[in-house]
Amino acid sequence: MSKERGKLPKDRLNPILTSMERDRPHLENLVGELIRCYPTYIEDGSGIRAAQSIVRRELTSLGFRVEEVHMPEDAIKNHQLYTHVENWGPQFENYSPEKHVTLLGELHVDDNAPTLVLNGHVDVEPVFDPEAWKDPTLWKSGTAEGDKIHGRGAADMLGGVAGMLFALKHVLSSSEKPKFNILFHSVADEEIGGNGTLKAILKGPKADWALIAEPTELTINQASLGFHHFRAETTGTPVHMSQASEGQSAIDVAFDVYQRLNGLRRTLKKSIASEPGYENSDINPLVTGRIAGGKDPAVPAEHTTLEGVLFSAPSQTRKDIQNLLDETIASDPPLNASLTLSGMSFDGAISSDRTVPDALIRAAKSLNVSLEERGFPSPCDMRLYTTTGTPTTIFGPGSLAQAHSTDEFTSRDGLFLFSQIIANFLMDFSKTAEANSK
Numbered sequence: 001m002s003k004e005r006g007k008l009p010k011d012r013l014n015p016i017l018t019s020m021e022r023d024r025p026h027l028e029n030l031v032g033e034l035i036r037c038y039p040t041y042i043e044d045g046s047g048i049r050a051a052q053s054i055v056r057r058e059l060t061s062l063g064f065r066v067e068e069v070h071m072p073e074d075a076i077k078n079h080q081l082y083t084h085v086e087n088w089g090p091q092f093e094n095y096s097p098e099k100h101v102t103l104l105g106e107l108h109v110d111d112n113a114p115t116l117v118l119n120g121h122v123d124v125e126p127v128f129d130p131e132a133w134k135d136p137t138l139w140k141s142g143t144a145e146g147d148k149i150h151g152r153g154a155a156d157m158l159g160g161v162a163g164m165l166f167a168l169k170h171v172l173s174s175s176e177k178p179k180f181n182i183l184f185h186s187v188a189d190e191e192i193g194g195n196g197t198l199k200a201i202l203k204g205p206k207a208d209w210a211l212i213a214e215p216t217e218l219t220i221n222q223a224s225l226g227f228h229h230f231r232a233e234t235t236g237t238p239v240h241m242s243q244a245s246e247g248q249s250a251i252d253v254a255f256d257v258y259q260r261l262n263g264l265r266r267t268l269k270k271s272i273a274s275e276p277g278y279e280n281s282d283i284n285p286l287v288t289g290r291i292a293g294g295k296d297p298a299v300p301a302e303h304t305t306l307e308g309v310l311f312s313a314p315s316q317t318r319k320d321i322q323n324l325l326d327e328t329i330a331s332d333p334p335l336n337a338s339l340t341l342s343g344m345s346f347d348g349a350i351s352s353d354r355t356v357p358d359a360l361i362r363a364a365k366s367l368n369v370s371l372e373e374r375g376f377p378s379p380c381d382m383r384l385y386t387t388t389g390t391p392t393t394i395f396g397p398g399s400l401a402q403a404h405s406t407d408e409f410t411s412r413d414g415l416f417l418f419s420q421i422i423a424n425f426l427m428d429f430s431k432t433a434e435a436n437s438k
């Protein structure tokens with residue numbers, strides 16, 4: 001193992017790895033504590049507030065200056081990257097971007113040094129059916145057994161948040177201090193569009209690189225997919241059934257639309273598979289979720305709606321997708337229907353800057369671990385950083401297959417390895433930072 005230590009001299013690395021090993025219970029307790037807050041976005045925000053007070057406690061003890069990010073609602077609501085959650089229906093009508101706490105932690109080293117932001121979201125997906133878990137108390141337990149830490153958010157992404165805090169703790173208590181500025185964006189509302197990260201970005205300062213610890217199973221992800229709701233509306237002609245000709249019912253038109261959506265699915269699949277990191281992707285990029293229409297079994301339906309979601313390739317914009325939807329309906333023969341983006345619509349993201357991924361690869365190599373690269377098979381807050389000019393890498397513990405799922409867990413060893421790699425990465429990054437100082 002020591003032969004491979006490469007860029008990081010053994011004597012610098014060993015003490016940190018040893019102290020991390022000894023302090024491993026701190027990491028696991030931290031994840032458990034965060035899980036037990038149940039910081040879901042659908043409640044009154046008290047769970048998120050509780051989780052953020054834990055993050056604040058940790059960051060403050062490391063010497064970070066920590067503030068809650070507040071800004072006038074108009075300032076954020078008029079921003080082009082704002083997600084209008086309040087328009088998503090009755091469940092969200094009281095939504096305000098100020099409701100859920102987002103924290104901005106800052107460790108300022110030098111005005112001339114570059115800045116790295118570490119991003120983690122503390123909001124978790126709600127648990128609607130605890131009885132479906134193998135033990136009905138497991139979702140809020142945060143208990144560690146075998147190689148698993150159980151509970152909602154263990155994978156997505158309280159494990160990543162805790163792992164980064166734990167790595168910082170050990171690097172900052174070592175004799176060698178980082179020679180770059182570090183921001184910690186501990187955000188809310190990622191699961192509902194990213195307004196927490198947007199607030200933190202707008203508050204500033206601007207970072208030169210971002211690292212997001214979403215669950216990637218310790219693979220490096222330099223791209224994320226786009227995600228869009230769509231709605232097809234079809235129109236028929238209501239006449240007496242004896243007068244109805246074939247295809248006159250809106251339901252007939254809906255079936256035609258559905259056939260063409262299958263074609264669109266193949267087109268999207270091809271576009272996604274053509275981009276770096278997605279060559280082996282087996283994602284189904286188009287899902288239909290709701291169909292409604294018609295009133296009377298004996299009358300050709302006048303109207304139907306067919307709704308679903310689709311994934312777009314990292315480089316495809318909303319406009320590209322809208323054009324594809326238009327072509328789907330207009331192609332010969334044109335259908336008596338419309339197909340539009342509706343509700344949530346997020347672009348994908350791509351980052352070509354190799355600074356952070358290469359440093360992560362070196363850091364992992366010093367632990368005899370080689371890191372694979374993939375594309376992130378979901379949208380996330382990456383697009384908010386890349387759109388505002390900050391190259392971004394997604395790299396985290398846990399699996400996206402566990403995210404939002406019943407019996408969600410994260411691997412204990414995977415989480416610990418993640419924190420070791422991040423610690424090595426932070427140590428190594430001072431050299432990169434010096435080369436990039438202003």
Ligand SMILES: [Zn+2]
Nearest residue numbers: 156157190214
């Ligand atoms: Zn997530």
